[in-house]
Amino acid sequence: MPAAGVAAMQVDVFTLFPEWFDWMRRPRHLTNADLDLRAFNYRDYTPLSAGQVDDSPYGGGPGMVVRVDVVAAALEAVYGLPATRIRTQRPVIVLSPRGRMLTDGVVRELADAPAITLLCGRYEGFDERVHVLLASDAICMGPYVLAGGEIPAMAVVDAVGRRLPGALGNQASLEHESFSPTLAGGTEYPHYTRPAEFLGESVPDVLLSGDHGAVARWREAHQGPAPGRMS
Numbered sequence: 001m002p003a004a005g006v007a008a009m010q011v012d013v014f015t016l017f018p019e020w021f022d023w024m025r026r027p028r029h030l031t032n033a034d035l036d037l038r039a040f041n042y043r044d045y046t047p048l049s050a051g052q053v054d055d056s057p058y059g060g061g062p063g064m065v066v067r068v069d070v071v072a073a074a075l076e077a078v079y080g081l082p083a084t085r086i087r088t089q090r091p092v093i094v095l096s097p098r099g100r101m102l103t104d105g106v107v108r109e110l111a112d113a114p115a116i117t118l119l120c121g122r123y124e125g126f127d128e129r130v131h132v133l134l135a136s137d138a139i140c141m142g143p144y145v146l147a148g149g150e151i152p153a154m155a156v157v158d159a160v161g162r163r164l165p166g167a168l169g170n171q172a173s174l175e176h177e178s179f180s181p182t183l184a185g186g187t188e189y190p191h192y193t194r195p196a197e198f199l200g201e202s203v204p205d206v207l208l209s210g211d212h213g214a215v216a217r218w219r220e221a222h223q224g225p226a227p228g229r230m231s
Contacts (some may be wrong), residue, residue: 001030002010007034007114007147008034008035008036008117009033009034009035009036009111009113009114009115009160010036010038010104010115010116011036011037011038011115011116011117011156011157011160011161011176012038012039012040012112012115012116012117012118013034013040013080013117013118013120013150013152013153013157014039014040014041014042014074014075014078014118014119014120015037015039015040015042015120015148015149015150016018016041016042016043016053016120016122016148017041017120017148018039018040018041019039019106019149020038020039020150020154020169021048021153021154021157023074024037024154024157024158024161025037025043026160027085029032029162029168030157030161030162030167031199032166032167033161033162033164033165033166033167034069034164034165034166035157035161035164035167037157038080039098039160040074042066042070042074042076043197044077045070045073045077045181046073047069047073047157048069048072048211049068050065052067052070053064053066053067053068053070053116054067054123054129055067056066057124059144062074062124063124064091064123064124064164064197065073065123065124065125065126065127066121066122066123066125066127066130067127068127068129068130068134069121071083071126071130071134072084072128073134074132075092075134079148083133083134084134084193086117086134087103087134087135087136090113090114090115090116090117091113091116091136091137092115092116092117092119092134092135092136092137093116093117093118093135093136093137093138093139093156094119094121094126094130094131094135094137094138094139094149094155095118095120095121095137095138095139095141095153096121096125096126096139096140096149097140097143097144097145097150098131098138098140099137099138099140100137100138100139101139101140101141101142102139102140102141102152102155102156102159102184103168103179104178104179104180106139107156107159107160107163108163111160111163111164112154113211116150116160117155118156118157119134119135119149119152120148120149120150120152120153120217121148121149122147122148122149130171135201139152140152141155142160143156170191176183178224184226185226185227186223186224186225186226187223187224187225188222188223188224189218189222189223190222192204195209206217208219
């Protein structure tokens with residue numbers, strides 16, 4: 001629940017499988033966050049008969065393509081605006097291998113928005129006019145192909161949600177974690193806890209020394225490099 005006087009960030013997901021997102025209302029960091037997560041099914045709003053949402057591609061070829069008129073109808077039904085105007089009110093993001101990579105910087109950017117809309121494709125993806133006319137952005141998980149946009153959308157929700165007020169017990173921890181500017185885009189140092197020895201592998205002595213300066217130096221020395229700067 002959002003704090004008193006604080007509006008929750010609204011994240012809307014358009015998908016053929018809205019039930020897949022039910023679990024995201026259970027993790028503590030998301031249930032505690034100022035996050036209003038909603039999921040909508042394209043089939044509930046399609047103007048076509050028998051719940052049709054896709055069609056064969058012009059020019060031939062394998063697979064099916066999610067129709068632009070179906071996506072537009074869903075957006076208009078939910079927001080009560082012409083589909084082409086919605087992206088002027090909030091980011092409308094296609095999950096696509098053609099999008100910009102989902103990085104810590106992109107997550108921070110999205111977390112500052114009061115609301116975002118995520119469009120999940122299936123089959124061969126969306127009619128190109130979804131990108132041109134309806135969306136304001138496109139995001140990619142990595143250089144590989146998934147069956148649909150649902151898993152990338154979940155990654156966006158999880159990564160953005162944990163940056164919202166209330167998600168973590170100590171929000172300051174967000175500023176000293178992997179890929180943060182504090183670590184120059186690198187990864188965190190290794191973490192240890194009890195037991196001090198397990199199967200012959202011991203916790204480094206410096207972490208047991210009580211010397212906070214030495215611990216800080218050890219942690220700095222054991223931070224990982226930023227992606228693309230591997231030695």
